Amino acid sequence: MTRPVLLGGRRPLQSRSAVTWFLLVWLPVLLALAVIARESTNGFSSENTSAWMRKGYEAIFGAASDEHWPVVHHHIRKTGHFLGYGSLCLALLRGWMLTWVVPLQSLSTARWRGYCVAMAIFCTMLTASFDEVHQSFLPSRTGLVTDVWLDTAGAATLVMLVSISWLRKSKTD
Template identity: 35%
Template sequence: MSSDQGSMSRTSLFVRPLLEFFFPTANEATLQIYHGYVRKAAHLTEYAILGGLAVRAIYSTFQSQTITYLVAILIVAAVAIADEVGQSFRPSRTGSVTDVLIDIAGGTTLIGLVWLIARLRRTDSVV
């Protein structure tokens, strides 16, 4: 999403009509705030998916749980940083430390959930 296609002016072409449909009485300022929330939720979701895929790929390669989860978080962080640095070079985009933190939070959340499920499965199989 770091291309110009991911800029707020471009995403508003499909997000804005949805917001107007669901919030018909909202004023312009409120719609802008909601649009920002949708964009941040997209960051969270994209990087959660990346985190889950990273865990899957790394586990099948190394089969070490500690390395799997740590490297997956590092991959999520590296991609988030690279994405925001790339955006800072585009005139229609801005790089944001906040977005990097949101991206890492999204990835780490799903990685943590995968870890928790794996841990619960191990506990159940031992009992």
């Protein structure tokens, strides 16, 4: 018996209708994109996130000095980029794997996974690029190429961790 796609196998997702199938497959991606779009507004600029992030940070780790807070805040925001876009990439990977499980069934599992991984990382990089271009038009935001690199690194890292789990599972099968 083959494993389901979400565990790296080749069994397609069954659904009664095309709309239900589309929602089951792509809704996580649409939700992730909606979160990114919301976070790309003036409301999530560095100036607007500092106060509430500081409260959360200090509730968990204790007081942060005024001298060190800007550095801590910067690292929290960049960690959010890394993990947020990494999560988007995993949602995209899931979407592409479920979409291409049947059309690419003639390919080996490794090649099929490779296409899905490449498309997920490419779509994540494209989203990050559009996000930074959008932010460059907002007075309280800055569009940085380095953020695109960071976002893409987050995507590649999380996908690499999933790929390692696939390799481990294939060795135990």
